[in-house]
Amino acid sequence: MKRRTFLLLAMLMLTGLSGCGYNTMQAKEEAVFAAWGDVEASYQRRADLVPNLVEVVKGYAKHEADTLTAVTEARAKVGSMQVSRDAVNDPKALANFQQAQSQLSGALSRLMVVVERYPDLKANQNFMDLQNQLEGTENRINVARVRYNQAVQDFNTTIRTFPNSLTNSMMLHLSRKEPFKAEEGAKVAPKIKF
Numbered sequence: 001m002k003r004r005t006f007l008l009l010a011m012l013m014l015t016g017l018s019g020c021g022y023n024t025m026q027a028k029e030e031a032v033f034a035a036w037g038d039v040e041a042s043y044q045r046r047a048d049l050v051p052n053l054v055e056v057v058k059g060y061a062k063h064e065a066d067t068l069t070a071v072t073e074a075r076a077k078v079g080s081m082q083v084s085r086d087a088v089n090d091p092k093a094l095a096n097f098q099q100a101q102s103q104l105s106g107a108l109s110r111l112m113v114v115v116e117r118y119p120d121l122k123a124n125q126n127f128m129d130l131q132n133q134l135e136g137t138e139n140r141i142n143v144a145r146v147r148y149n150q151a152v153q154d155f156n157t158t159i160r161t162f163p164n165s166l167t168n169s170m171m172l173h174l175s176r177k178e179p180f181k182a183e184e185g186a187k188v189a190p191k192i193k194f
Contacts, residue, residue, distance in 0.1 A: 021164030025172060028155040032177050033085045035144070035151040039180075042141040043078065043101055049137060050075040050108070053130045057111060074100075074107040088152070091178045102183050108134070149179040 054071055078100045087093040156176045159168045168174050 020167040021158065022167050022171065025155075025158055025164055025168060025174060028151070028158050029174060029177075032088055032148070032151045032155045035148040036085050036088050039141070039144040039148050042137065042144040046104070046134065046137045046141065047075055047078050049130060049134050050104070053111070053127075053134060056127045056130060071104075071107040071111050074104040078104050088177045089175060094178050094180075098180065098183070145180045152177040152179045 050071060054075075081097060081100050087097060158164050159172075159174050159176070
């Protein structure tokens with residue numbers, strides 16, 4: 001009788017533990033880290049393309065040194081910033097990373113204005129290829145951000161819902177992850193002047 005009771009209790013405990021969400025939360029946190037890696041890879045692709053783009057533009061627009069310097073400096077700042085996957089747990093590190101990426105985006109926008117002044121450059125096949133790759137990379141960055149935010153939402157929901165919240169508070173102590181947020185002023189549409 002005691003053995004049967006022990007087996008019944010053991011089975012109930014195993015059943016209870018299988019529904020506690022421990023493994024689910026671990027898997028979802030890993031999904032957040034993987035999605036963050038995709039974001040970093042997309043940004044790295046952009047950083048790798050920028051020097052080639054700058055060199056092509058330099059050949060045509062030698063006197064646009066200020067803009068080219070701004071792009072080069074922004075790219076260097078992004079390249080020197082070391083962000084580990086633990087940044088998803090640190091809102092300040094995530095904000096600094098995003099700010100550096102925003103500066104590079106702004107410098108690239110100014111570079112495209114310079115390009116408008118040089119019709120021959122726009123017709124150059126090397127420049128067109130680089131511009132297309134850069135445009136594709138910007139799209140990849142956006143997709144990676146969206147996927148990261150989805151993984152963060154899924155993870156945050158998992159650790160906050162019952163019974164996972166009990167398992168998390170007693171065993172794992174995982175904290176909520178920070179999603180990407182719109183940059184300051186992103187709600188205002190840019191004004192285009194000719």
